[in-house]
């Protein structure tokens with residue numbers, strides 16, 4: 001392969017411009033042309049908004065398109081680059097991973113120039129889009145398998161100032177939850193590459209996968225709030241209405257201790273809802289085992305006092321599949337201990 005990834009337009013031009021990010025073809029797939037828009041008012045921070053990394057998370061690409069409708073009129077300073085779909089092959093097949101090579105784009109960064117189509121895509125994003133950005137909003141949603149409140153998330157970051165700055169920007173979305181998430185699969189994540197470059201990276205998440213207008217309004221309002229916070233657009237930010245409330249909380253969730261899994265394969269019956277407060281021992285779900293020699297119903301109980309953060313929404317679960325996620329209010333102390341749990345990487 002000899003071709004380099006490139007952009008088809010003057011990417012740094014002032015004003016509004018648009019074109020394509022070209023991912024060169026290879027033995028596994030032909031060239032990909034990914035639409036990119038840039039609205040550039042000169043001095044001020046540059047925000048890169050990406051969506052459609054996972055092809056079964058549909059809210060982000062819709063919200064990115066909606067933002068492009070009003071942003072050229074309202075952007076006052078700085079620059080916003082919008083890529084509504086960074087993994088079009090996954091989006092078209094409604095799969096989390098790219099169907100051609102089976103890879104999860106968000107575990108593939110920084111990619112490889114001569115790798116598979118997903119690796120070439122990650123490589124092109126890192127080479128051509130990421131260097132321009134000070135702040136990245138990578139719009140995800142938890143997909144159709146989970147009930148999940150509108151949230152912004154960050155993984156812990158070794159650099160204390162970058163973590164603090166990132167949490168402040170994540171909170172500025174004013175979504176119901178801002179989450180510092182001890183993530184099990186950090187290597188290859190877009191987040192990590194951005195953090196290593198000293199950039200603020202915030203990942204909004206949103207459960208349900210129904211792409212309904214009310215949810216899209218909340219998601220879009222969150223991005224608008226963050227752009228107001230960064231003083232790129234004018235206006236007043238406001239907490240969107242969710243479950244009859246306008247409020248936000250800063251929470252943390254840890255691996256293993258905050259994740260409840262089903263001990264066996266079976267039908268999951270939720271006995272809690274997102275944002276419920278539970279005490280240790282409360283029943284949060286039931287599993288009706290399936291299979292040979294299936295045993296009687298098994299109750300699943302909360303291990304600690306916590307807030308219910310996410311609840312599995314599909315009935316059937318495999319053994320060891322997660323069914324309920326918990327979170328707790330974040331304190332300065334827990335922020336520090338989460339930071340220290342991160343191994344600094346180059």
Ligand SMILES: [Zn+2]
Nearest residue numbers: 054057140141
């Ligand atoms: Zn995702």
